Amino acid sequence: MRTKTLVGPLLAALLLTSCSGAEPGTIAQAKGTVNIDIHAWVGYEAQAAVLAYLLKNELGYKVNTRPVKEDQSWRDFQSGKVDVIVESWGHNDLKKEFIEDKKVALSAGLTGNKGVIGWYVPEWMAKKYPDITDYRNLNKYASLFRTDKTGNAGQVLDGDPTFVTNDEALVKNLGLNYKVVYSGSEAALIKAAQNATRNRTPLLMYFYEPQWLFTKVRLVKVALPAYAVGCDADPAKVACDYPPYLLDKIVSRRFAETGGPAYELVRNFTWTNDDQNTVASSMINDKLTAEAAAKRWVAENKIVWKDWIPR
Template identity: 30%
Template sequence: MLRTTKLLFSAVMAAAAIAVISPAQAGVPESKDPIKLAVNEWTGQHLSTYIYGALLEDMGYNVEYVTAGAVPQYAALATGNLTANPENWDNNVGEIYPKAVASGDIVLAGKLGLQTREGWIYPPYMEAKCPGLPDWKALMKCADAFGNAETFPDGRVIAYPADWGTRTTDFVKANDMPFVSVPGGSEGAMIAELKSALASKEPILMMFWAPHWIFAEMEFNWVDLPAWEDGCDEDAKVGPNPNAVHDCGFAQANVNKAAWKGMAGKWPAAYKLLEGYTLTNPDQNTMMLEVDNKGRDVKDVAKEWVAANKAKWQPWVDAAMK
């Protein structure tokens, strides 16, 4: 009964949200063709996309959600096979993205508003097994403490899924670290491995990112990696190893809203909405907890955010419709 009441309330609120948008729809949608939004591999990006998509749908647009890898998506964005990605992390993008932005095939519609961090995390109890942490150089002397049956005596570091790029593998190789870089599976699989390690106090070292709900539920420390310097991926003189490139820590991301160059001309109000759209870490953390920890449907959580946050999004819609 309680769940039925909650669903009814959400339906009423969502209907109210639609009613607020609908009267202003003169001339919108400008085209009935679908706006194709990229859906990448992590929950936060799903939420950013489905919230933006829900607002577009309420404005009358035809929206299509397209599963796309974080790096492979850029070829599709550059050609218009994808229309937009509301949450685009710009520090793990391969070669196509910077060229497409420079040429104007991909345009940036401003920052989403998230404060980010990427790097290696480990449980605090590992500091007793690896004195010197969080300094990354300590890992050189205690790699075996992070090993398993497949890697021992080398350590094991879990990298991002293979199609997110090879930064962890490149860093390990560039610094001659006695570690094996193992690609993670999905975001869910990586979280499951973190939970399992913490439950049994097993060693684990993993490439991860913030914002993320795990930092509200579990305790991890960040490895202090060597600071990123411009040129580190091209010039061996930059970074801690004078004989290698890719030897710096990870450049921290800007989270931009990216779009196909033709979006503003074909769907002007939709593009203006993208320009105005923002989310904060608290917004995402709360929603991610609902999805990843409580097992709720990501689209339902996104729609509930829309229903509960008219004061935030109404100015974006009003500005887009002018």
């Protein structure tokens, strides 16, 4: 009789398991919530989307995201509103304040991305004016870059003013007849680069890699004075190029101590510029949502992410 009473529940359980239709890797029970902030460039959003997808579908976490300025994210480590910044570009001042002094955050390791910031012109300009990519020759071309916002000076087009930038100091300290104008967003920079290439209009712009746009539009980097360790120590006196950036992930100390497998996944995450550009391009050029782009990349790149998953 005991055997008979077990058959029904066991059979029912087996039938439910075999007929549920759940996808492999999908976790039914949520383990907790991870709060990821979204910063204002598509590469960041691409990286956050992949992490969120894996947290939800491989580990069973709920993920909350919110768009917010970079400096606000750092302040919110202290209040507990954010667990993860998925890509940090330098910000040594913020690291000193919140990691070293207040001890409310810490680095969760490198993302694998190699970051480059600099000044760029469309390729057609570099071909037409071969010496324009040397900063020492920019003043003789300043008239090409004049706009109604700069008067007799040339324009250096920047993005969001909260992005890492030394451009105002560079213009002043290198004696350049230019004015920095903030477009307000990455999207505005991308549109400016596309228009300048398509319409052959002059453009000198702040930009960065990794960035999917380089697969679609040809830009040439302007050679600024070579970077040397310490040349940017005083923000007001910067007269050198941007350093190479090894981008890292920043997490709250509380998340590092209590996040369990979620923290381990974030810590283990590492990919390449090409990986990030692939997801970002799917979002922009293929018009996929961030989640759909992440799902596509995850489906095609298990060999990359399988070792990120805690065992």
